[in-house]
Amino acid sequence: MKIRAKLSLLMGAFTLFALSRFSGSLYVFERREVRAQEIKRLSGVADALxxxxxxxxxxxxxxxxxxxxxxxxxxxxxxxxxFVHDGEKYRAHTEKKLVLEKVSPAASAGGGDLEIISFPVSTGGKKYTVTTAFSRRLIDDDVGVRMTQSLRRMLFAGALALLAALAVSAAASRAITRPVLELSRAAAKVGGGDLNSAVAAPESGGDEIDLLRREFNGMVGRLMELDEMKKDFVSAVTHELKSPLSAIDSYLDIVLGEVSSGLKGDEARVKWAEDINYAKQNVKRLHNFIGTVLDAAKIEKGKFEIKPAPFDFSGLAGEVVKLFSGKAAELNVALGADPGFPAAVINADRERMRQVLVNLVSNALKFTPAGGRVLLKARVTDGLDLARHAAVFVPGEKYFHVSVEDSGAGIPAEALPRLFGKFEQVKTTRGAVRGDKGAGLGLYIARTIVEGHGGAIWAESAEGKGSAFNFALSADI
Ligand SMILES: Nc1ncnc2c1ncn2[C@@H]1O[C@H](COP(=O)(O)OP(=O)(O)OP(=O)(O)O)[C@@H](O)[C@H]1O
Ligand SMILES: [Mg+2]
Structure with a gap:
């Protein structure tokens, strides 16, 4: 059933109910009034007599x-x-034959079918009683006739009220259904794949429908962003798969060419080892990329495992710095760990922590121009110092706080809260990427790992000056 029909039915039923209750009470009240007026009029007859x-x-x-x-x-x-009597005889009576007859007490008693109006009159030193008796049935008939007219008036007013209620409900339902239909048409367009379907809505205020319009537009906006992200992701994945594959293909072609050109001996061995090594680096790059995508899929399925065990974090930091030292030198970026990096043993999954550090350092190197620096720092600190970054930090508890600082491109403030979401890449810094473009999954995986350890991860950045990516875990083993 349509909203308009439902609302009309509801309003109609409500109006009928309200009218019947109101008219019922009004009818009883008016009947009482009309009867009282009739009795008053009849008292006038007795008065005149x-x-x-x-x-x-x-x-x-x-x-x-x-x-x-x-x-x-x-x-x-x-x-x-x-009649009028003086206590003994009727001085006057509507029955002629009873005039001057003896008074019968029953005639003044009334009751039953008769409405008796009787009162004493004293004049010239004598006392008389004036009595009038009216038929109750006829009084009721008279009242009934007048009430029928009143009932007719009530029915007419009721019909008018019902019509007015139906007209109001029709207008009200049209006011609701028109924007709902407009929204459902826009939703159908979105369902059909046309995301350019925002509806007109005031910036703020308005009624609930305006709120719904704004929410709808927000949803369409987000869908557009997701669509854009999907396109970026597909292009990133294509790039991340295609470029190492083409590199492997080229190096294998070179080796084949060298084999068929008759290259032999030590010269050949050195050349082939070099080419095969380049091919292997690209296989590794492919391997890492597929590993990242698989990790994201595991997170989605809830099958991403974390197995903590105590280990020395500074050892891991040293390993990661060493891993990237060649790359940093190639990019002319000074990479190192803070000399004050504490030798602290923490209870965490070493392999997963390595994943986090590798992503943070690789990101820092990706966005830091030549001549810049990337620094790994750590300290053991109280939850009080960290509480403003995340609600998980408890004042009084000890935490191991790690940060990767760079002097790179920086990140606009409005992009910071979204960075740790899936496939999020900051558009404004895309041009600054040095090396692999990536798929926007590294920070999403890093957040899952850190939060899986009961910690929190956050970024601080100033555009053009650099960024600091931080995470902190409980320092209790
Ligand atoms: N140190 C940084 N400086 C500037 N921007 C950064 C930095 N770290 C991350 N970002 C921004 O955050 C985005 C998301 O980073 P994330 O590590 O999740 O993905 P990615 O590095 O693009 O790809 P992937 O890690 O999957 O290879 C980056 O694309 C970049 O826009
Ligand atoms: Mg990354």
């Missing part, structure tokens, strides 16, 4: 009282009977 009785008694003109009383029945259709 009392006044005539007073006058005729004063003027000792019983005849005018008798004739007034006799005519009363024809002037008031609800009247059953009326």
């Amino acid at each position: 009392a006044r005539v009785a007073e006058e005729s008694i004063m003027s000792q003109d019983d005849l005018s009282l008798i004739s007034y009383t006799l005519k009363l029945k024809s002037s008031e259709p609800l009247l059953e009977y009326a």
Whole structure:
């Protein structure tokens, strides 16, 4: 069922319910009022009779009282009977034959079908009683007739209110469904692969639908970014696979050419060893890249394992510096470990920690121009010093804080929070890359490893001045 139909049904049902409750109470109240008015009007008949009785008694003109009383029945259709008595005899009565007859007490009793209005009148030193009796059935009939008219008016007003409620609900539902339909059309376009489907929305404020529009646009924006990232990733993967493969192919061609050219002896051995070594370096590069992609896949599947054991971190740092020393020299970047690097034993997965350091140092070298420097530092520190970087650090606890500082391109502040996500590469620094482009997975894997050890990783950077990538783990073994 459509929202418009649902809302109309709901509003209609609610209006009907409210109207019936309200009209019910109104009807009971009005009926009571109308009956009270009718009784008041009939009291007027009794009053008039009392006044005539007073006058005729004063003027000792019983005849005018008798004739007034006799005519009363024809002037008031609800009247059953009326009389005036002096305690002994009827001085006047609507039944002619009862005039001057003895008073019957039952006639003043009323009850049952009769509404009796009776009161004493004293005049000229004598006391009289004026009594009028009206038919309750006729009073009720009279009230009923007037209530039917009132009921008709109520029904008419109710129908108008119902129509107004339906019109309001139709307008309200149109106000809701129009933007919802617009959003669903835009969502269908996105579903069909057209990401250029943002809808018009105010920058801030507005109602819930405006909020939904902004969220939708945010989602479309993010999807566009992801699409862009996917394209970058595909091109990075293609590049990372293609360039070492072409290099291997070329070196093998060179060796083949040398074999067929008849190159022999020591000269051949030296040349072939050199070419095969170049080919092997490229196989290693391929191997590393595939390892990175497989690690990311393992993280996705929740099968990325961490096996901690105590080891000396400074030894690992030395190994990594040594591993990259050739590359750093080639790039003319001064790479080294801080002389004050503490010899601390920590409980962590050595191989995984090596992965983290290798990525951080390789990143630093990638983004540091010739003549720059990359420095590995570490210190044991209190959680209080680190608490502003991540909530996992507890003041009073000891942590092993490692940082890799470079004097490279730096990272714009707005890109910092996203760096540790999958496939994230900063566009503005892409031109500054020295060497392999990479796939944007290194920091994602590093974050998973550090967080898997209960620590945290973060970056600090000033554009154009350099960056510091930090991580800290518990120093307790
Ligand atoms: N030291 C740094 N200086 C400047 N930018 C950096 C630095 N380290 C990382 N970045 C930015 O962060 C991005 C993500 O780094 P990450 O290590 O995750 O991926 P990558 O190095 O591009 O590829 P991969 O590590 O998968 O080979 C980099 O592409 C770069 O834009
Ligand atoms: Mg990297």
